[in-house]
């Protein structure tokens with residue numbers, strides 16, 4: 001029986017991926033910042049561990065307690081919407097600490113464990129923002145583009161030791177906690193840009209909800225079972241059509 005370890009499994013795509021793999025008979029290690037808030041079924045195949053991807057002690061404690069796993073999904077992430085000029089550098093660094101350095105830190109801790117067991121796969125969750133021109137998300141996009149480049153290069157070196165790395169690129173889904181976690185957008189707008197940002201925010205508000213949590217869980221499943229060497233898995237109809245338009 002296979003085991004998957006997922007970061008950010010308290011809600012959204014990470015939680016749905018945990019539920020989906022559990023339904024398919026896998027062992028699931030669902031990690032999250034606050035395990036007391038876990039909303040997952042009681043099962044001997046579902047373990048919940050504390051893991052904050054920005055905290056090195058938390059990462060080593062979680063991986064130390066996890067035991068062997070076959071697939072690591074770096075899903076934890078936070079968004080940022082606004083005019084770059086209006087962002088503070090503190091916020092820019094916070095986005096990168098979670099979305100980029102968090103992915104690298106968990107991967108850095110996991111690879112020696114996977115290499116020692118002789119097999120394993122790292123799946124990094126980026127976003128459809130890497131596939132198209134996306135205004136008002138410059139910092140978020142940069143944090144995910146960095147993960148795209150990191151994973152593409154990492155995949156080549158992991159192959160040399162019998163391991164794999166892949167990317168899942170989710171489309172837009174308004175039903176996860178992602179939008180709420182972005183916080184108030186007004187804080188990051190500036191008057192000279194207002195005609196531009198009003199237009200873009202209006203378009204965001206009328207975007208059709210085409211990606212679901214289940215689309216992402218199924219894409220992670222396809223990535224986990226892929227034997228063709230495919231690196232990128234656009235997930236959700238909006239992301240798939242953006243990938244096809246490139």
Ligand SMILES: NC(=O)c1ccc[n+]([C@@H]2O[C@H](COP(=O)([O-])OP(=O)(O)OC[C@H]3O[C@@H](n4cnc5c(N)ncnc54)[C@H](OP(=O)(O)O)[C@@H]3O)[C@@H](O)[C@H]2O)c1
Nearest residue numbers: 008010011012013033052053076077127172173176177178
């Ligand atoms: N929803 C979308 O439209 C969309 C589109 C493309 C890509 N994505 C990406 O998909 C991934 C999942 O997002 P989602 O939509 O499912 O949003 P979500 O419901 O907000 O889930 C994000 C998860 O990340 C966790 N997290 C945040 N900071 C963390 C940290 N320092 N350590 C560990 N966990 C942390 C959150 O945990 P807490 O409960 O502790 O806050 C939460 O469980 C993210 O990487 C996001 O960038 C989302």
